[in-house]
Amino acid sequence: MNLQARGMNVNVRIWNGDLEQTIVMLHGFTGSTATWEDVAISITDYRIVAIDLIGHGQTGSPLETAAYTMEEQILQLNEILQQLDLHKVILLGYSMGGRVALSYAKSYPDRVAQLILESASPGLKTEGERALRRSSDESLADRIQTYGIEDFVNKWENIPLFASQKRLPPDVQQKVRKERLAQSEIGLANSLRRMGTGAQTSLWPYLEQLSMPVTLITGDLDEKFCNIAGEMQALLPSAQHTIVKNVGHAIHVENPEQFATIVKDAIKIQKLT
16 A cells, blocks of 8 residues: 655555554565565464555655655654554564664654564764765765666675575575566665665664663574674663574575564563563
8 A cells, every 4th residue: 555654655565454463564775565475474463564665665766865864764654653553563674674663663662562673783883984884875876876776786686795595596586686676776876875874873872772672683694793683682671682594684585484483483472571
């Protein structure tokens, strides 16, 4: 369905719409609601609400970069949840979507019952790191606009972060590639410019303030994000860290059934405590 929020069309997809307890799922960079299809069919006990973030999927991709800030994304997400009459949700985010989920939890802690973060980070710790990343992201954004989506996807799918996806069946790899190729050039470029880790305010200083239960999920082949999750767990008041064997950055793509089981178990554990 398409909703209006902050003057923009926002694409929302819902599974198990007759159920009450809701998991809101936020995709990563170059993703869309389609990324959650295999996970959603394995989670039948909860309503699943997946949202295309600004500049992705079928949600608007404005020319103005101001529409792409993390602050604007959080305001838009809050409006969507209010329109759907979702007052307290389980919020799940992958990679970039994890940063959005974490940012939302900081801004609206009373609206998040539980936070599930897959291969996510609170951003870069120092201004020096952020400045270098902004420069890198600006160059990549310019390349996307100059050479187009296919050129970008050919490069993006071969970065080391996604090396483990080369082991997936050809049809799964093709599905991921199709989702990436369907993106908007200006949407991805502006998302990099204003919502990348270089542009985002570091959330590391705020982790100690998040009192809701947090589940961190990483793949053991993704050493960088395993280490980040370990650091996050040490700062979060109520966090558990699950490391999934033989997968990399996108656990929900590489092993959707196990990912769905981890999510369901994490929710059940919190119900019992």
